[in-house]
Amino acid sequence: MEFKVRACRFNPETDEKPYYKEYTAEDYPGMTVLNALIKIKSELDGTLSFRRSCRSAICGSCAMKINGITKLACKTQVSHEIDKFGIINVEPLANMPVIRDLVVDQESFFDKIKEIKPYLLGQREDEAHNRFHALKEGEKISQPVYYKSEFQNLTGNEDTPNCILCECCYSECGGVVGNKNYLGPAALAKLYRYSEDPRDNDKNGSRLVGGSKPDGIWDCVHCQSCEEFCPKGISPVKAIVKLHEKSVKNSITFSAGSKHVVSIARSIGETGRLDEVKVAFESGGITGLINDLPMAFGAGLKGKIPPLRHKLIKDMEDIRLAYKELDLEDKL
Ligand code: FES
Structure with missing residues (x-):
């Protein structure tokens, strides 16, 4: 035909x-x-x-x-x-x-991949690790028992090691459309892949710190296109969300995106309510607050003025239980 x-x-x-x-x-x-x-x-x-x-x-x-x-x-x-x-x-x-x-021209794409250090950093020296590895002519062999227990984060839902760098996700990424400097889903999925590799020894968390800078993990717009269009069934967006969790857990919270998340958690943890003025200030400082003024003014004209003092909600105990469950008690 x-x-x-x-x-x-x-x-x-x-x-x-x-x-x-x-x-x-x-x-x-x-x-x-x-x-x-x-x-x-x-x-x-x-x-x-x-x-x-x-x-x-x-x-x-x-x-x-x-x-x-x-x-x-x-x-x-x-x-x-x-x-x-x-x-x-x-x-x-x-x-x-x-x-x-x-x-x-793939140069910008591969420059971003190089930026996240896509290779194992250093050598792990701890005994627990070496017990499961045989050193054979300089090569580290992973034993099945070790593979199952520690490589599961790599081979879980995100499947990040299966990436073939085809650029399908990068081509469909809403974050890159809005910001040409954004690292993009493939590079960030690779960042996750190496940060979860049990053989990696990034002692200072340099890879995660680099990925948390502007144009990195906090600039994902969560459009989910990377997951939708990946021909290998990988979910970069899920890997990026895990990188968010990982950076907050490791107190890598210098960027506006991470400050925003921490501030929201704190606000809900304190009163059960979202204190928008406080969150805007804690996320972006005075500059952020000034930048938000036109939006606040527009909202004020429509009668949507957030209260300056928030009362505790009456079911605060439920919030406390939820925070305990989510291991967020330090936000209370
Ligand atoms: S030619 Fe290699 S993926 Fe299509």
């Missing part, structure tokens, strides 16, 4: 803006979008540019927008797309500049 592929074309050296070119190809059972593009390139138009390598959803090279959704072309069946959309539209990933056609 014949079908149409509409490919976004752009050569920054000769074209003023991107345009679309249509090709007709012949389908066969099991044909993937990547197979279709390879066929078009070899039989119809050798100038069409795209990345690919493994053709098995392992290397992450062939990520692109297919009918508006970021996917791996080698994992996407032509028949499914045609059944749903009647055509195959292919476009480059978003949030990165286009080098040519479907090929994007």
Whole structure:
């Protein structure tokens, strides 16, 4: 059966803006979008540019927008797309500049990965750790018993070690759309992956401190797109939430985002109510308070003025029990 592929074309050296070119190809059972593009390139138009390598959803090279959704072309069946959309539209990933056609410049993405120190830091020296490891020609071998107990944080729901750096999450990330400096889901999932690795010995928590700076873990907008569009079933957003918990637990609370969370917990813990003025001040200081003035003024005009003193709620005992359960008693 014949079908149409509409490919976004752009050569920054000769074209003023991107345009679309249509090709007709012949389908066969099991044909993937990547197979279709390879066929078009070899039989119809050798100038069409795209990345690919493994053709098995392992290397992450062939990520692109297919009918508006970021996917791996080698994992996407032509028949499914045609059944749903009647055509195959292919476009480059978003949030990165286009080098040519479907090929994007990945430099900013990989610079951010490098920023989180994606390697094991130092060597653990404690006895408990070494008891479960045999030193073999300089290599540390993890024993099954050790693997099960301590690697479970890595292989839990987030599955962060399975990341293939395809950039699907980065292309769909709402945080990167709003802030080009934001580290993004892949880098932060990797940060979590290394911070949970029992072989890592980041004594000063430098990786977590780095990730807590502006443009890091607290700049996630929780749009959940990273989880929705990951072709490997990883949940970077869950890893980021765990990094929030981890940084607060380790008292790495110098950023506005973490101060905000701590202040909300304290406010609820003290009175059972959210003291918005106090939270605004504790999160952003005088500058934050001044920045919030126009919003406060607008709310005041509509009669929404928060009380300056909050009374205790009558079920404060329930809050105390909940805080005890959540191990947040120091906020009371
Ligand atoms: S070609 Fe390697 S993931 Fe698609």
